[in-house]
Amino acid sequence: MGERRGSRKRVAVGVGGRLTWSQIGFLGGMVMPVIALFIIIRVIPILVVLLMSFTNFSLHRPLVKFLPYQNFLRMFDDPNFITAFVNSTEFVLIAVPAEILLGLAFAVFLNRKVKFESLYETLYFLPYIVPMVPSAIIWKWIYAPGTYGLANYLLDQMGLPRVGWLSTPQISLLAVIGIHVWKQLGFFVIVFLVGLKNIPASYREAALVDGATPWQVTRNVDVPLLKPVILFGVVMATLWAWSAFTEVYIMSQGTDISTGAEIQVMVTRIYSEGFLYFKMGYASAISFALFCVSLIFVAFQFRLLRTEPV
Numbered sequence: 471m472g473e474r475r476g477s478r479k480r481v482a483v484g485v486g487g488r489l490t491w492s493q494i495g496f497l498g499g500m501v502m503p504v505i506a507l508f509i510i511i512r513v514i515p516i517l518v519v520l521l522m523s524f525t526n527f528s529l530h531r532p533l534v535k536f537l538p539y540q541n542f543l544r545m546f547d548d549p550n551f552i553t554a555f556v557n558s559t560e561f562v563l564i565a566v567p568a569e570i571l572l573g574l575a576f577a578v579f580l581n582r583k584v585k586f587e588s589l590y591e592t593l594y595f596l597p598y599i600v601p602m603v604p605s606a607i608i609w610k611w612i613y614a615p616g617t618y619g620l621a622n623y624l625l626d627q628m629g630l631p632r633v634g635w636l637s638t639p640q641i642s643l644l645a646v647i648g649i650h651v652w653k654q655l656g657f658f659v660i661v662f663l664v665g666l667k668n669i670p671a672s673y674r675e676a677a678l679v680d681g682a683t684p685w686q687v688t689r690n691v692d693v694p695l696l697k698p699v700i701l702f703g704v705v706m707a708t709l710w711a712w713s714a715f716t717e718v719y720i721m722s723q724g725t726d727i728s729t730g731a732e733i734q735v736m737v738t739r740i741y742s743e744g745f746l747y748f749k750m751g752y753a754s755a756i757s758f759a760l761f762c763v764s765l766i767f768v769a770f771q772f773r774l775l776r777t778e779p780v
Contacts, residue, residue, distance in 0.1 A: 516761070522754035529748035541755035551756065553731065554739035557643055558760075561650070561735055562711040562767070568651045569707045570700065573658030578688055580659070581666040591663070595656035602653060606720035609649045610636075613721075636721060639732035646733055649717045654710060658703050665699035666692060701775040705768050712764045713737055736760045 526535045545551045580587055612620045613635035622632040635645045677687045715737040722733055744753030
């Protein structure tokens with residue numbers, strides 16, 4: 471009986487607990503398509519963009535010339551790129567904290583067994599599932615000049631001065647950031663709420679028994695235990711903020727901002743250089759710079775919010 475069990479085990483995992491060649495082939499056949507798809511979709515485009523960034527490749531030029539560093543040096547002398555980089559940095563520094571703090575605040579509120587919790591969750595999450603293009607068009611009407619737009623109409627009704635939401639450079643970028651935060655906020659509310667519901671209630675009950683206030687429970691119990699989820703949210707918010715495009719593009723079309731230069735960001739600069747001016751080499755250099763900056767930000771966030779082993 472024992473010999474029969476041992477033989478079955480050897481057949482299942484091979485001699486000495488090692489996988490047999492047939493098992494290795496089966497696992498390879500299951501994993502290789504996924505790896506190949508990842509390489510085709512992710513790795514190869516990055517390598518192609520990196521290669522193109524060292525050339526003067528253009529759709530108007532049949533010959534390609536190798537440029538070791540000229541495209542990257544050009545970025546420092548390009549006022550449009552500098553404006554886009556500053557705007558993107560401002561976009562990230564404002565949008566990410568707003569999304570994380572508001573998302574965490576709403577999640578804590580919903581986690582306290584409020585009435586109509588499902589209704590609130592739906593209202594928070596609804597903007598996230600609405601496509602960005604119709605959302606931006608709606609907000610474009612809200613920001614319309616005069617009293618045609620809802621925002622200025624409400625300000626006028628309250629006796630406050632009207633605001634040039636899309637004609638004042640100092641305000642127009644903040645208005646676009648507001649659209650981005652409104653659009654993505656529901657995602658973080660749901661993610662943080664799920665994380666809070668997975669925290670054992672006994673931890674909060676023990677803190678309350680020790681005399682902690684609800685605010686102290688949130689600060690000293692919920693937030694530390696939610697740190698891995700917060701890290702995930704911060705990374706996702708950062709990547710989405712750096713890659714913002716649709717809301718900026720829609721809001722800069724047909725408005726008082728004729729060229730959209732005041733609110734352009736890195737991705738809109740890539741679009742303009744590559745698909746309007748057909749300078750694919752320079753656009754690739756900006757793309758690779760955006761990739762490196764995003765990677766630095768994410769690495770810093772991992773270092774700042776890393777969780778200590780228990």
